[in-house]
Amino acid sequence: MVATMRDPAAGLPPAPYLLTPGPLNTSAAVKAAMLRDWGSRDEEFREMTGCLRSRLLDLAGNSDGTLDCVPLQGSGTYVVEAMLGSLIPRNGRALVLVNGAYGRRIVEILRYLGRDFQVIDRGDYRPPRGFDVDMALGRDPEITHVVAVHCETSSGILNPIEDIAAAVSKHGRSLLIDSMSAFGALPTESGALPFDALAASANKCLESVPGIGFVIARKSVLEAARSNCHSLSLDLHAQWTGLNRTRQWRFTPPTHVVAALLQALEEHRDEGGVDGRYRRYTRNRDALVGAMRRLGFETLLPDAWLSPIIVSFLNPQHPGFTFERFYTLMKDRGYVLYPGKLTEADTFRMGCIGRLDDSVMLGAAASAGEALAEMGVPDGRPASAALAERNALAECQ
Numbered sequence: 001m002v003a004t005m006r007d008p009a010a011g012l013p014p015a016p017y018l019l020t021p022g023p024l025n026t027s028a029a030v031k032a033a034m035l036r037d038w039g040s041r042d043e044e045f046r047e048m049t050g051c052l053r054s055r056l057l058d059l060a061g062n063s064d065g066t067l068d069c070v071p072l073q074g075s076g077t078y079v080v081e082a083m084l085g086s087l088i089p090r091n092g093r094a095l096v097l098v099n100g101a102y103g104r105r106i107v108e109i110l111r112y113l114g115r116d117f118q119v120i121d122r123g124d125y126r127p128p129r130g131f132d133v134d135m136a137l138g139r140d141p142e143i144t145h146v147v148a149v150h151c152e153t154s155s156g157i158l159n160p161i162e163d164i165a166a167a168v169s170k171h172g173r174s175l176l177i178d179s180m181s182a183f184g185a186l187p188t189e190s191g192a193l194p195f196d197a198l199a200a201s202a203n204k205c206l207e208s209v210p211g212i213g214f215v216i217a218r219k220s221v222l223e224a225a226r227s228n229c230h231s232l233s234l235d236l237h238a239q240w241t242g243l244n245r246t247r248q249w250r251f252t253p254p255t256h257v258v259a260a261l262l263q264a265l266e267e268h269r270d271e272g273g274v275d276g277r278y279r280r281y282t283r284n285r286d287a288l289v290g291a292m293r294r295l296g297f298e299t300l301l302p303d304a305w306l307s308p309i310i311v312s313f314l315n316p317q318h319p320g321f322t323f324e325r326f327y328t329l330m331k332d333r334g335y336v337l338y339p340g341k342l343t344e345a346d347t348f349r350m351g352c353i354g355r356l357d358d359s360v361m362l363g364a365a366a367s368a369g370e371a372l373a374e375m376g377v378p379d380g381r382p383a384s385a386a387l388a389e390r391n392a393l394a395e396c397q
């Protein structure tokens, strides 16, 4: 049993379980780690920063010492923007693999940055495949970078990142990964998954508080990134060289957030690292999906594409169901859900990540049953057309 916010031993007021893609429930110890102040230029904090960088690097399997970790203030989007703006030169051309809102956000960032790009858009919830990438790169030798989303959090789909990486590597191009909602729970060992850089943040699978992101990148790529960036504060090359030279952040660091993340990384290690976390999240997902299906709910995605991170459920077809009312009834019972973020299908989402275990997921599903009853909705069954589309998806490659 994982300690949760409702753990009476934690001595904290009751708070809802956040079944969301982040920020998430954090442990009492992670919150407690923030109960003191640090001087940003002080030696103690410099050591904390160094420790943070090396612990994060360990998670990416830096066995040959070719990678480095550059932390950055801000939410996840800030580090994605820093990665794209710093690592893609102004005369580069990107291929962006889009299958949801976070892929579209990458496109929007590249537009702001004025970088040349092409898009493979697979709609809201079909995965981009290695052979699509292989073909696109074969056709266009000018493409310098491929940008991929690891787990597309808007549908919960787990993209086949190993296949994509193999195709990029075959063509000798550079792979940049938005691994925001995967890093820490899904393998990103650089040996098995060749990438030039990946971006992630503290408040998803690492189960810490929001306010910090980081890029793990090849040192050679960081070295080559001098004066690419459009922005002073998002310049990864400058942040990297500054940290290496002075062991200090260039601008006010989120000191308490660094302390919390160090504690969260301890807990990650105690749980068995990436494998341990993957196993708990998988148990959470299986408990949730099983119990929701017993109520008639159905997942947007076929089983093979379900991530252990977050699950999209099709809205029930019964006219008595509205997400707003369902949300309120669930919140009253202590569970915060997430609306869907898709253009093609009516869905809502339930996250499996954060400091929670399968008993919480079963409690959430039981509450979903009560909420349906209160709305006068007999079961969670979606419209048969939506289900037919899901089943057709399962058959396509």
Ligand SMILES: *Cc1c(COP(=O)(O)O)cnc(C)c1O
Residues within 6 Å of the ligand: 021, 022, 075, 076, 077, 078, 080, 102, 149, 151, 152, 153, 178, 179, 180, 181, 201
């Ligand atoms: C959460 C997330 C981000 C970053 O979102 P922020 O709201 O800026 O933290 C980026 N990409 C993916 C895939 C995510 O899940």
